[in-house]
Every structure is written in structure tokens, then in C-alpha cells.
Amino acid sequence: MMAKIYHDPDADLGVLKGKKIAVIGFGSQGKAQSMCLQDSGLNVTVGVRKGGKSWKDAKKNGMKVDEIAKAVKDADVVMVLVPDETQGDVFEKEIRPNLKKGAALDFAHGFSIVFGTVKPPKDVDVVMMAPKSPGPMEREVYLQGFGVPALIAVEHDYSGKAKKIALALAKGLGATKAGVIETDFREEATSDLFGEQAVLCGGVTALIEAGFETLVKNGYQPEIAYFECLHELKLIVDLVQSGGMMRMWTSVSNTAEYGGLSQRDKLITQDTKKAMEKMLKDIQTGKFAKEWLADASGGMKKLQSMEDAEATSKIEVVGKEIRALFEKKK
Ligand code: NAP
Ligand code: MG
Numbered sequence: 290m291m292a293k294i295y296h297d298p299d300a301d302l303g304v305l306k307g308k309k310i311a312v313i314g315f316g317s318q319g320k321a322q323s324m325c326l327q328d329s330g331l332n333v334t335v336g337v338r339k340g341g342k343s344w345k346d347a348k349k350n351g352m353k354v355d356e357i358a359k360a361v362k363d364a365d366v367v368m369v370l371v372p373d374e375t376q377g378d379v380f381e382k383e384i385r386p387n388l389k390k391g392a393a394l395d396f397a398h399g400f401s402i403v404f405g406t407v408k409p410p411k412d413v414d415v416v417m418m419a420p421k422s423p424g425p426m427e428r429e430v431y432l433q434g435f436g437v438p439a440l441i442a443v444e445h446d447y448s449g450k451a452k453k454i455a456l457a458l459a460k461g462l463g464a465t466k467a468g469v470i471e472t473d474f475r476e477e478a479t480s481d482l483f484g485e486q487a488v489l490c491g492g493v494t495a496l497i498e499a500g501f502e503t504l505v506k507n508g509y510q511p512e513i514a515y516f517e518c519l520h521e522l523k524l525i526v527d528l529v530q531s532g533g534m535m536r537m538w539t540s541v542s543n544t545a546e547y548g549g550l551s552q553r554d555k556l557i558t559q560d561t562k563k564a565m566e567k568m569l570k571d572i573q574t575g576k577f578a579k580e581w582l583a584d585a586s587g588g589m590k591k592l593q594s595m596e597d598a599e600a601t602s603k604i605e606v607v608g609k610e611i612r613a614l615f616e617k618k619k
Contacts, residue, residue, distance in 0.1 A: 336360025377406030399478030436463025
């Protein structure tokens with residue numbers, strides 16, 4: 290089954306005209322989304338902590354800025370764009386007490402709703418508009434007159450207009466120029482976590498590092514291992530992303546194609562696939578979310594120690610040296 294893809298004519302920015310949009314958070318997503326929506330002619334107020342880094346940054350970027358509670362007051366749309374692990378707290382303390390009946394609560398990821406850290410009241414719309422891009426790239430593409438693809442979803446339709454609002458938010462970001470797909474909170478939240486764990490962030494880095502370590506352990510120069518297992522990855526990914534697997538297979542040498550296709554199942558085995566199923570189960574049952582939220586509320590000790598180990602690993606040390614070679618000397 291192919292998903293329906295929404296474009297500009299399917300969305301009406303008019304449903305947001307004259308409405309107050311409060312964007313809570315001015316980080317990766319908050320900054321990009323608030324600035325694009327404002328440039329699209331909408332009435333945007335950024336809600337952030339007074340004295341925080343974002344407060345100054347939002348002002349410097351020409352945004353109306355207010356404390357979170359005040360930004361939420363009278364807002365018709367409240368976009369929750371602070372980090373997922375803080376949303377429960379920020380919602381209870383600053384958003385819920387000020388949330389207008391009939392307002393729309395918007396998220397860029399289904400995490401807080403699906404795993405229950407945010408429990409919205411019944412008299413508001415709950416929608417999602419999730420751009421499939423990091424914030425800075427979203428902004429860059431918008432300024433080029435286009436947009437990045439996005440997902441929309443409706444969790445609760447109080448006003449009867451929830452989907453129109455989500456589509457309008459996507460249009461304000463330019464996303465309907467590229468294409469918008471409808472999903473539901475659960476599908477988005479669990480597939481997003483799975484993608485980043487199994488493939489994008491976890492899988493790819495583990496594969497790179499295991500390949501690098503295998504070569505180094507067997508006496509190869511780390512610089513050579515770095516080129517073969519990390520540097521060239523981008524070239525391959527660009528081919529796969531722009532033209533699918535076949536563009537890549539037909540671009541590399543016959544030797545690489547034969548070797549890749551004939552050997553890869555020795556690496557990603559039935560056991561690996563079983564491990565992926567287990568990973569997905571732990572996401573779906575909330576086991577992963579529980580573990581992560583416990584670390585987050587305990588000061589992120591585990592996250593910090595894993596990050597420290599990664600930062601000091603051999604591939605990181607060698608990588609810094611090698612990347613410096615490629616920087617244009619001024
Ligand atoms: P982020 O950059 O980490 O958010 C930082 C912002 O949140 C800053 O303005 C910061 O303000 C504020 N903030 C942090 N902790 C806070 C707290 N306890 N109370 C009040 N404000 C706080 O977040 P993000 O990566 O944009 O993620 C926002 C949402 O977008 C998440 O749901 C995420 O899953 C989703 N999303 C992200 C991406 C992405 O590429 N990053 C892509 C798609 C969807 P101060 O300056 O005052 O600290
Ligand atoms: Mg994602």
C-alpha cells in the first residue's frame with residue numbers, strides 16, 4: 290500500500306492566519322520552525338526560559354520572545370519543541386496551567402504522547418508535524434524556497450480541524466512543497482526510535498567502528514582503516530540516497546558489487562535480524578523509553594559515560610587528524 294502524499298494545494302495556511310502560535314523551545318527544531326512560520330506570515334511567539342541561551346538567540350533572530358507560561362497563554366497553537374525527555378515536566382509546570390480550551394498542541398515527535406510523559410486534557414487538539422530533517426537543514430531548504438518532507442498525525446481532534454492545522458503548519462515550513470505523509474503517533478514514535486537505534490545512529494556507527502577495529506587489530510594503519518571504513522561511507526550513502534541500491538551497485542566496481550552482495554549475509558545474519566526484532570519489541574512495549582527516561586531524570590549519567598567513551602575512542606582521535614588534512618588552509 291502506498292501512502293497518500295499531501296502537497297501545497299491540500300493545505301490552507303488560512304486556518305492559522307491571525308492565530309497566535311507559541312513555539313516552545315528555540316533549539317534545533319524550535320529555531321527553524323519558528324523562523325520559517327514567521328517568514329510565512331504567521332504570528333509567532335517563542336516561549337523559552339528567561340536568561341537561557343535561547344532567550345538571547347531568539348531575540349537576536351528577530352523573534353517575539355516570552356517566558357513559556359506567558360507564551361502559552363492565549364495561544365491557539367502550542368508547538369512543543371523542547372527535548373523529549375523534558376516535555377513531561379515543561380508540560381505540567383508551564384503549559385497545562387496556561388493552555389487555552391480548544392487550542393492545538395503540536396509535537397515534532399510522538400515520544401511524549403506514546404510513552405505517556407505528556408497527558409493532554411481532552412479539550413484540545415493534539416497533532417504532530419514532524420519534519421524529516423535536522424532543524425538547520427530545514428531552515429536552509431526553506432530559505433532556498435523549498436521545504437523538507439514532513440509527517441503529520443492527529444492524536445485527538447477536539448476542534449474538528451486538527452488535520453487542517455497540522456497540514457497548515459507543514460505548509461508554513463514549506464514541507465508541502467516537498468511532500469507530507471500522514472501517520473499516527475505510535476507509528477511515528479516507534480519507527481523513528483527503531484530507525485535511529487538499528488540503522489541510522491546505532492547501527493551505522495557500530496558497523497563503522499567494528500570494521501575499523503578489525504583492520505587496526507590486524508595490523509593495518511589506523512589512517513588507512515579510517516578511509517576505508519568511515520570516510521568513503523558518505524560517497525556510498527549519497528549514491529543509495531539519490532538513486533537507490535541499484536545506483537550504488539552499478540557505480541562501484543564489479544569486484545565491489547560481487548563482494549558486497551555475496552558476503553554481506555555473513556555479517557547481517559538471522560541472529561542480527563532477531564536482535565533487531567528484540568530492539569523493536571523493547572521500543573513498542575515502552576521498555577526502552579522507561580530506561581532512557583530513568584537515565585535522563587537521574588542526570589544522564591549513563592549517556593554521559595557512553596559519550597565520553599565514544600569521544601576518546603581510537604577512531605575519533607585518528608579521525609580528527611585526518612579531517613584536519615582536508616581543511617583548506619587559510
Ligand atoms: P533541542 O534542540 O535539544 O532543544 C533545545 C531547546 O529546548 C532550547 O531552546 C532550550 O532552552 C530548551 N530547553 C531544554 N531543556 C529545557 C527545559 N527543561 N525547560 C525549558 N526549556 C528547555 O531539541 P530538538 O532536538 O529541537 O527537539 C525538539 C523536538 O523535536 C523533540 O520532540 C525531537 O524529538 C523533535 N525532533 C528533533 C529533530 C532534530 O533534528 N533535532 C528532528 C525531528 C524531530 P535553553 O536555551 O533555555 O536551554
Ligand atoms: Mg528521526
